[in-house]
Amino acid sequence: MIEIFNISKSFGDKKVLTDISGTFEKGKPNLIIGASGTGKSVLLKCIVELITPDEGKVFFDGRNFTDASRKEKIEIRREIGMLFQGGALFDSKTVEENVRFPLDMLANMPRDEKQDRVNLVLNRVGLKGANKKMPSELSGGMRKRVGIARAIVNNPKYLFCDEPNSGLDPQTSIVIDELIRDLTEDYDTTTIVVTHDMNSVMGIGDRIMFIHQGRKLWEGSKDNITHSGVKELDDFVFANKVMMAMKEKGQV
Amino acid sequence: MKEIGRYFIFLGNLLVNRESFKTHYKLVIDECVLIGLDSIFLFILVSSFMGAVSTVQTAFNLVAPYIPKYVISQVVREMTVLELAPTVMAIIFAGKVGSSMAGNLGTMRITEQIDALEVMGINSINYLVLPKVIASLIMYPMLVVVAGVCALVGGYIVGNITGILSPDEYIYGIRYMFNPFTVTFALIKSFVFAFLVSSISSYKGYYTRGGALEVGISSTKAVTTSVIAILLADYLLAQLLLSPA
Numbered sequence: 001m002i003e004i005f006n007i008s009k010s011f012g013d014k015k016v017l018t019d020i021s022g023t024f025e026k027g028k029p030n031l032i033i034g035a036s037g038t039g040k041s042v043l044l045k046c047i048v049e050l051i052t053p054d055e056g057k058v059f060f061d062g063r064n065f066t067d068a069s070r071k072e073k074i075e076i077r078r079e080i081g082m083l084f085q086g087g088a089l090f091d092s093k094t095v096e097e098n099v100r101f102p103l104d105m106l107a108n109m110p111r112d113e114k115q116d117r118v119n120l121v122l123n124r125v126g127l128k129g130a131n132k133k134m135p136s137e138l139s140g141g142m143r144k145r146v147g148i149a150r151a152i153v154n155n156p157k158y159l160f161c162d163e164p165n166s167g168l169d170p171q172t173s174i175v176i177d178e179l180i181r182d183l184t185e186d187y188d189t190t191t192i193v194v195t196h197d198m199n200s201v202m203g204i205g206d207r208i209m210f211i212h213q214g215r216k217l218w219e220g221s222k223d224n225i226t227h228s229g230v231k232e233l234d235d236f237v238f239a240n241k242v243m244m245a246m247k248e249k250g251q252v
Numbered sequence: 253m254k255e256i257g258r259y260f261i262f263l264g265n266l267l268v269n270r271e272s273f274k275t276h277y278k279l280v281i282d283e284c285v286l287i288g289l290d291s292i293f294l295f296i297l298v299s300s301f302m303g304a305v306s307t308v309q310t311a312f313n314l315v316a317p318y319i320p321k322y323v324i325s326q327v328v329r330e331m332t333v334l335e336l337a338p339t340v341m342a343i344i345f346a347g348k349v350g351s352s353m354a355g356n357l358g359t360m361r362i363t364e365q366i367d368a369l370e371v372m373g374i375n376s377i378n379y380l381v382l383p384k385v386i387a388s389l390i391m392y393p394m395l396v397v398v399a400g401v402c403a404l405v406g407g408y409i410v411g412n413i414t415g416i417l418s419p420d421e422y423i424y425g426i427r428y429m430f431n432p433f434t435v436t437f438a439l440i441k442s443f444v445f446a447f448l449v450s451s452i453s454s455y456k457g458y459y460t461r462g463g464a465l466e467v468g469i470s471s472t473k474a475v476t477t478s479v480i481a482i483l484l485a486d487y488l489l490a491q492l493l494l495s496p497a
Contacts, residue, residue: 050367074269077373088364102372105275150368160371 001025002158002190007046007056009039016042017053017214026157026190029181029204033195034211035236040194041085041162043211047192048080048160049073060158061190078106081151081189083161087143089135095122095146096131102154121149125179141172145179152183159184159191165200177203198240201225210236262455266382269375276383283387287349288394295399298344302336303328303403304410311416321417325425328407330434337400338438339486342445345392346478350453353384354474357457358467366458381454385447392446393439400438441489448481 002024009017016039024030032040045051047058049065057066060076068076081102089098096118103114122128125145135143144164151159161180165173181204184191195201201208205222212232220228225237226247238244270276306328314324357380360366369376404426411417417425456474460466 045367048371050370070269074373077371080371082368082371084364084368086363088368090365090368091359091363105271105372105374 001061002047002192003059004047005057005059007043007053007058009042009046009051009053015214017046020056020211020214020216022209022216022219024190024192025207027185027188028206029184029191029193030207030209031193031195031201031205032209032211033201033205033236036196038211039214040196040211044160044162044192044194048077048082078154079157081154081156081159083144083147083151083159083164085163085166087135087147089138089143089146089150091135093135094131095127095133095135095138098135098146099149099153102150106154117153118149121153124152124183125149126175140167141169141176144168144172144176148176148179148183152187155187157189159187159189161191161193163194163196165195165197170199173197173199174203180204196236198237198243201237202243212236258459259452259455262377262381262458263451265375265377266385266451268378270378270382271374275379276386279379279383280386280390283383284391286352287384287387288391291345291348291391291395292398294344294348295341295395296402299332299337299341299399299402300406302340303332303406303408306331306336306403307407307411307416308414311411320421322421322425322428324417325404325407325411325422326428329404329426329430332400332403332407333434333438335486336403337396338441338445339482341396341399342392342442342449342482343479345395345445346449346453346475346482349388350449350474350478351471353450353453354457354460354471355467357381357454358460358470361458361460362463362467377458381451381458384454385450388446388450389443392449393442396438396442437489437493440493441486444485444489445482448485449478452478452481 003022005021007017007020008015020043032043034040042051046053046056049058057064059065060079063072063076065073065076090101093101099121100114100118103109103117107114109117118131119128122130125148127142127145127149130138130142130146135146138146148161148164159180164176164180168176177200180191180193183189193200193204202222205225208220208222208225209216210218210230210233218228218230218233225233226243228234238247307324310324310327357366360380366376366380369379408419408422411422412419453474456470456477460470
């Protein structure tokens with residue numbers, strides 16, 4: 001479980017996040033949703049301190065991450081797997097080397113065991129046999145899947161996904177969403193997914209936090225997202241033509 | 253001042269939370285190959301022509317008949333060892349290797365590869381930059397030695413072909429009143445310049461913000477700042493180590 005308290009962040013005069021608190025439970029994906037530029041990715045990066053928040057505290061399973069020493073932060077970070085928007089694969093390494101990288105750097109295990117683990121996770125994300133390919137040879141969806149494989153190879157307790165569906169076609173998006181949900185349930189990780197894709201929201205949105213202009217306006221699940229009573233959320237949800245059509249037909 | 257402070261914090265982070273020797277060993281070898289092998293042809297080409305041109309121009313300026321011809325190669329030797337090989341080559345090193353380092357790290361930054369390392373709990377500065385600095389400290393002094401030899405050989409060949417001075421006169425001038433400290437001085441300079449170019453270029457690349465355009469800007473800034481640092485350090489070292497007490 002990850003808890004955040006009163007997270008705020010400004011860049012110069014621009015206030016990007018204001019006083020955001022919340023709890024992210026384990027075992028089901030936790031979605032942070034909102035329009036582009038509302039601070040979702042900044043919030044995610046504040047949680048892992050890739051961006052240092054101006055105010056607020058973050059707790060990983062009760063461990064105070066914000067006030068932890070450098071060494072303690074490194075220990076906690078080694079329990080995190082993160083999927084970045086563009087995959088963030090190392091260009092000079094093959095798929096296999098990319099996925100094995102966290103094991104090479106952080107795990108003390110024999111080479112054969114590492115190889116088995118790499119093959120296992122590549123198989124899990126549907127990329128069996130892609131070991132020797134370079135990132136430049138991969139499609140967007142494949143890059144995302146390699147990114148997920150690298151994020152889970154070290155059995156992380158916490159899985160963060162920043163816009164996992166951006167730039168992907170709807171079918172591949174569904175595959176990625178289902179993969180994230182299955183991995184979260186199978187490995188019992190605390191998973192946070194940042195997205196603005198309504199398909200993802202309606203597919204895996206059991207726990208949702210809605211951010212608008214740097215503030216948390218709503219928390220709930222996909223079951224009650226269409227009747228939240230929050231105007232900004234309604235605007236966001238029904239900007240999707242399919243959702244609007246369903247609303248007009250009285251299906252939501 | 254803020255920028256200088258941030259540069260020194262960056263240098264401090266090179267040595268904290270270090271990765272294992274085994275990890276660095278492989279990375280340093282890779283960087284040595286990139287820096288050394290990829291630059292040596294350019295260094296040989298530039299330094300050979302520099303030595304050749306120095307010989308011709310020195311001969312052109314020494315018109316008095318009572319000055320012995322071996323003075324030409326003596327002047328070429330002093331110019332090459334004291335300035336051309338370590339300093340002019342450092343500027344070329346900044347242009348070729350420094351811009352490449354900045355571009356490489358800048359691209360890693362904007363594509364979130366550096367963030368990916370940080371999230372894994374890896375000190376990205378130590379992991380990415382230290383091997384570049386160590387490899388530069390190993391390879392640049394070697395390149396300077398190669399450049400010095402090539403410049404002297406270039407001068408020898410041109411002096412001989414054009415008849416400016418005979419091979420015996422050239423060799424005599426090269427050996428005449430040779431002070432071995434000038435080579436030591438050149439090597440000291442090469443270590444200092446290697447550190448400045450690699451650390452400044454890495455710093456500029458590491459803190460790139462934005463997109464592809466900013467990566468280009470970082471590379472340009474890396475070269476400009478490195479060249480200024482080289483020239484300042486060149487003057488300071490000459491003042492400290494060569495000025496009469």
